Amino acid sequence: MAHAARHIEIMDTTLRDGEQTSGVSFSPQEKLTIAQLLLTELNVDRIEIASARVSEGELEAVKAITTWAKANDLLDRIEVLTFVDGDVSIQWMKEAGAKVMNLLTKGSLNHLTHQLRKKPEQHFEEVAAVIALGRKNGLDCNVYLEDWSNGMRHSREYVFQYLDFLQHQPVKRIMLPDTLGILIPSEVTEYIGAIVQRYPGLHFDFHAHNDYDLGTANVLEGVKAGAHGIHLTVNGMGERAGNAPLASAVAVLNDFLPSVKTSVNEASLYRVSKLVETFSGVRIPANKPVVGENVFTQTAGIHADGDKKNNLYFSDLMPERFARQRKYALGKTSGKANIENNLAQLGIQLSEADLKLVTQRIIELGDRKEVVTQADLPYIIADILDSKAIQEKVRIEDYVLTHAKSLHPSVAVKVSIDGELFEEHAQGDGQYDAFMNALKKVYKRQKLELPTLVDYAVRIPPGGKTDALCETVITWAAHNKEFKTRGLDSDQTVSAIKATQKMLNLI
Template sequence: MASRKIEIMDTTLRDGEQTSGVSFSASEKLTIAKLLLEELKVDRIEIASARVSEGEFQAVKSITSWASNNGYIDAVEVLTFVDNGVSINWMLEAGAKVQNLLTKGSLNHLTHQLKKTSNQHFKEISETIALAKEKGIETNVYLEDWSNGMRNSKAYVYEFLEFLKTQPVKRVMLPDTLGVITPEESFVFVSEIKSKYPNIHFDFHAHNDYDLGVANAMEALKAGADGLHLTINGMGERAGNAPMASTIAVINDFMPFIEIGVNEKVLYTVSKLVENFSGVMIPANKPVIGANVFTQTAGIHADGDNKKNLYFSDLLPERFGRTRKYALGKSSGKANIQKNLQELGLQLNDEDLKKVTQRIIELGDKKQVVTKEDLPYIISDVLDFAYEEKVKVESYVLTHAKGLKPSTTVSITINGKTFEENSLGDGQFDAFMNAIRIIFRKVDIILPNLIDYAVRIPPGSHSDALCETIITWKSVEKEFKTRGLDSDQTVSAIKATEKMLNIIIS
């Protein structure tokens, strides 16, 4: 079967921003827009709804200005409304050239929300499209609640499409607004429409309320859909939209008859940026982009990877700019631990490896998180030999008083030489880190950035419980984690930091 090119339209900045509690700043929107078009290479982006706010207006202006200067203006789209030209005037002032006009795709919405007849609605739509054309704005049309329209008022949907066939519209967009249809319905509905109107470009817009977004998108493409609407990390209202990463992986691996231009190598990078800007964390088990999806936990899997990659699939982490990892915990076998030791440049004989494996299993049973960077300390403890600590935090004073900035005085030894420094910070740990940075600048070492800080105590514990702090660091060369354990949260963070300092010195 000959392949056919389809368009990928990203709507993270419009529909994705409807995720509860999410609001991107103008600079964040511009940064994401650039990445989507220049690096991820999606075909189009939907960046905003017209008339929402002054902040939204300024964000759209900054994106359209950049897009105009870089040849992307026709790929930048704005959701608009049938409102006697108010949205179009907003677009003109914002510099946008493509409107995605929201209309009613089900008789239920038309009757009970607009309280109008189809002829009245079509007349107003026709006037809006004509005005847009007169002002040099291209029109795509959303059929809101289209999926329920096909289920419950199919005659109205076809009446609407007959009308749109006469209009200067570039694309007709078919949203499963409430995320309610099944993959079978997606195939049947899109097939019916595409066979009746083969010359109209149809986009399919899936929501994920039943976790069927990717499956519905897949079936819509099989049925002949010309484009898909996706969001980074599956962001969107309620359960979100069909997620970009999973859908792209599915198309590339299971649909050879579909051609897309998306660069999957940067999917993870864009996903992490959107996670950072939105504050919505990516679940660890989220396909393709989750923290755990390329991590082997069971020892038998690590062993299989050593024997002709028995547990590999086509979904290789390198495709997405990632690497395979081997978790350490109660399910770890010797193969898991050997993989991590190899990355650290360490070797153990079989007898010592068994002892270290047993200790890691014991720690896992106690629900303690073990990282690769903990291995030298565990080895030192279990095998009773000295692990050379080139950096040692000798002493410190932490102060916190109401109305005053927290401060720290710290004494630290680096390769036998002692340094002392004090500093202020936004918190006790921040003050500690500021003092450490000053000291390490004296020895011409730049510390890695702290990119994640997780604290936990065992469930059911009290205020005197042991506190485990896991800090993720990112340097130019790599990203890694260190762990500290203490009854005091700040002290446990300092212990995790001391491990980090030894790693970078080594």
């Protein structure tokens, strides 16, 4: 008889631990938006949104989240880090409207002795007093054992002494952080296994950091060893090397531990990841698993050829799971299959001889380190084959870019659409923004809608030359599909305008 899969609680701490990423500070509205998406779209079990007593802005952010959560019956899934400070954190929690406190306590004798300069019994007594006071004020309590991993390595007797005490306290969860990200998977297995076996009636969360790039591996081992919950962050944000990443950990658990299940909606991982990237200003590495730009892109021609032959290079990690698409990159390692896949998406067919010529040109461009996008293919074909079939129906005929101190940048633009001329003027936050605003006016007159600009990447060759060619690659989204266009010019705004003209002809 098959056993029901064991549910693993996912606690996302992007808004608390993740915000400790150097240079990151979310606004109250950004925090509210992320919290809403985490709970309603991604459907994580719980979120840790702040530390008590940090700032007035933090208090306002927590108030906004708890007000929304209370109205939607989600308040018990909102958690805040608190401290052993008498009633100070508790009063802050009450003012903020939060109901679940995650009490930070000492999980190693080294921290207790040298940071607090206290004996175990004294620390336990103070912890018990805060827990009791929290309960009296209607708060639920979870307890963090800070530096627990070093505690298990060097003072295991203290850890067990503390857990013996905590098992008699009214706490919901005991949270075991690898605070400095020092553990290897075999230690996670040993330490969590020993604790779960010794205290079968308690709920344990595992909180992994990624200092040795072992965060996801340690999460897998922690769950296998019996952890009931895991703490993760979107994009692996967090102090130093960050925390265990949400997308990777969820994918690994779903694929390699059929005996467990999570509530997370995989199809929303990428969307939430990109939103957090925008709000945080921290770019997602192109090769980051699950959510990186390149992780579902085949570059080698032999791989694209294998995909056509019984999906030889497919795995369980399929892009459709995460509302993404497989792509085939164009460059010096591109083979005929890569280019055929891109041409098919554009609705273009070539003879074998012409395909060979186009392939050779793309390889040459790749050798020169030029980025080739799918949108460049029609122009490459026209250049090689001198084809009259590929026409520019939209042309940016003329424009004037104005930028002056203390004035908004402005643009006057003349556009030809199917031979008909249109002129518009607009202002913007920058010259390119002003250009796009003017272009939107033109298309609005035509009752047409422009794609959404998703990403804007600029590449300037190193060396300090002021006349160096600037390559701008813009990612657009339209009709649930993304595509890229590229422009090349010595002026960055002009290169972006060239990329935009390609987009206008593609749509």
